Amino acid sequence: MNSECTHIRRLISYYIDGDLEPAKMAAVSEHLLACRECSREHDALRSVISGLHSFRQVKAPADFLEGIHERINEDSIIHRIREALSLMRFRIPAELAAFAATAMLILLIFNFLPSGEKAFIKRPGYEQTKIAADHSVLPAQTAENNKPKKQTSGSGVAPQIEQQEIPVRLALSLKTRQETVAIPSRSVSYGNPISGDISNSQYLRQTENGDVTREIVITPDEVNLKIDEIINYIEGNVISRVNNIENGYPSSLTLSVPYANYQHFISRLDALGALKDPVPALPEASGDATILIQMELYTRE
Amino acid sequence: MDDFALIRAFHKGENYAFDALVMRYKDRIFNLCLRFLGDSHEAEDTSQDVFLKAFKSLNNFRFESSFYTWLYRIAVNSCKNRVKSLWYRFRKNEAWTENSEGSLEGSQFEFMAYSNENPVASLENKEMMNALQKAINTLPSDQKSVVILRDIEGLSYEEITDITGFKLGTLKSRLSRARHSLREKLGDII
Numbered sequence: 131m132n133s134e135c136t137h138i139r140r141l142i143s144y145y146i147d148g149d150l151e152p153a154k155m156a157a158v159s160e161h162l163l164a165c166r167e168c169s170r171e172h173d174a175l176r177s178v179i180s181g182l183h184s185f186r187q188v189k190a191p192a193d194f195l196e197g198i199h200e201r202i203n204e205d206s207i208i209h210r211i212r213e214a215l216s217l218m219r220f221r222i223p224a225e226l227a228a229f230a231a232t233a234m235l236i237l238l239i240f241n242f243l244p245s246g247e248k249a250f251i252k253r254p255g256y257e258q259t260k261i262a263a264d265h266s267v268l269p270a271q272t273a274e275n276n277k278p279k280k281q282t283s284g285s286g287v288a289p290q291i292e293q294q295e296i297p298v299r300l301a302l303s304l305k306t307r308q309e310t311v312a313i314p315s316r317s318v319s320y321g322n323p324i325s326g327d328i329s330n331s332q333y334l335r336q337t338e339n340g341d342v343t344r345e346i347v348i349t350p351d352e353v354n355l356k357i358d359e360i361i362n363y364i365e366g367n368v369i370s371r372v373n374n375i376e377n378g379y380p381s382s383l384t385l386s387v388p389y390a391n392y393q394h395f396i397s398r399l400d401a402l403g404a405l406k407d408p409v410p411a412l413p414e415a416s417g418d419a420t421i422l423i424q425m426e427l428y429t430r431e
Numbered sequence: 432m433d434d435f436a437l438i439r440a441f442h443k444g445e446n447y448a449f450d451a452l453v454m455r456y457k458d459r460i461f462n463l464c465l466r467f468l469g470d471s472h473e474a475e476d477t478s479q480d481v482f483l484k485a486f487k488s489l490n491n492f493r494f495e496s497s498f499y500t501w502l503y504r505i506a507v508n509s510c511k512n513r514v515k516s517l518w519y520r521f522r523k524n525e526a527w528t529e530n531s532e533g534s535l536e537g538s539q540f541e542f543m544a545y546s547n548e549n550p551v552a553s554l555e556n557k558e559m560m561n562a563l564q565k566a567i568n569t570l571p572s573d574q575k576s577v578v579i580l581r582d583i584e585g586l587s588y589e590e591i592t593d594i595t596g597f598k599l600g601t602l603k604s605r606l607s608r609a610r611h612s613l614r615e616k617l618g619d620i621i
Contacts, residue, residue: 143607182582190461201483417432
């Protein structure tokens with residue numbers, strides 16, 4: 131590896147991000163076309179980044195919120211013990227030490243009681259309100275809802291209120307081929323199926339300017355999984371899904387999205403370059419409203 | 432209701448608002464901790480700790496940054512502190528080598544990429560993702576936080592500088608070093 135290769139390799143990560151000046155981008159491109167080793171490094175680094183991108187989002191455990199309530203309550207008890215210790219050190223005379231120690235012992239024992247039996251010492255006003263996973267059922271912040279909440283008959287579920295539904299129509303253009311990647315002609319095997327380490331779902335083709343590019347087919351299942359990933363991310367729910375009988379790609383989708391997450395959803399679609407038409411503006415609505423989205427999906431290569 | 436509205440509601444004593452924030456961000460914070468610590472038990476414990484700290488500090492929230500960058504900052508610092516802790520080092524050295532219940536291999540938190548390929552390809556992909564997580568585990572904390580926030584969480588440079596406090600140039604060079612380091616550690620797997 132010569133000094134030029136060392137220099138180029140330091141730039142590869144920036145090159146992949148398109149984060150170099152045009153002259154440097156061109157210099158790296160030129161070097162990668164000429165140097166097989168650096169080109170291999172470039173491909174390997176791209177694979178690492180691609181692997182990082184494809185980590186699956188894992189859901190937090192189902193009892194996560196309850197665990198936090200427990201921690202908050204425990205922290206409250208520890209805080210009270212600390213306060214008690216502080217009082218002992220500075221204010222309580224020696225003859226009351228035994229009394230303080232007994233009180234702390236009771237507090238410690240109390241800490242190990244089941245949560246239901248120690249609910250009365252929670253943060254003032256901290257009702258152990260459980261919220262459904264879809265937080266679109268949260269009550270809106272109105273004068274009515276700012277009143278102290280009444281605990282529903284032991285169920286612990288936030289009160290249901292009538293939700294506003296806003297219908298929206300979107301058209302998406304789905305990519306069925308991944309972005310092409312320039313690879314140097316020296317390491318290319320032509321033909322289809324392709325020999326070497328390139329799978330059958332990848333195709334090589336030559337562009338007009340003579341560069342060789344690699345394309346990866348994005349299958350219908352992968353498209354559906356990507357859509358599910360985005361919907362999951364913005365806490366939406368799929369109501370119905372229809373796949374195209376001929377090619378298997380999704381052709382229409384109905385889903386509900388919390389009003390607060392709608393812009394997030396649009397941003398994700400926009401980042402993928404999937405929005406086909408201008409996005410309709412939303413009317414003013416309360417934060418707990420639900421957007422009912424009817425999407426038509428078209429495939430493009 | 433947006434984050435700021437929920438925080439204002441919390442300031443007024445409405446505790447349901449905090450629960451709503453937890454429900455909104457629990458998966459993202461849990462994932463961040465999971466990638467950072469590489470262990471589901473540690474991730475659960477640390478991410479709950481993040482929300483406990485947020486609960487205690489939320490009354491001091493000044494609306495000068497977005498809630499989630501504020502929360503991510505707590506999460507990144509909590510993960511860094513956890514990595515430094517003796518308990519974490521003990522678990523890393525003792526338990527992980529025996530593929531314990533909390534470790535990533537063979538658990539419900541196995542790392543898998545989306546794949547509809549044949550079973551052999553899928554297995555290779557799974558192995559690749561496990562190898563990638565192991566490589567992430569060995570990165571220094573600063574590099575780890577940058578690569579997770581940028582390449583896994585997909586945050587912008589601006590958001591990451593806000594969360595980590597790194598200058599833009601430092602951030603980019605750490606990202607580059609982290610990626611190269613991962614590539615070296617993965618060797619022939621890539």
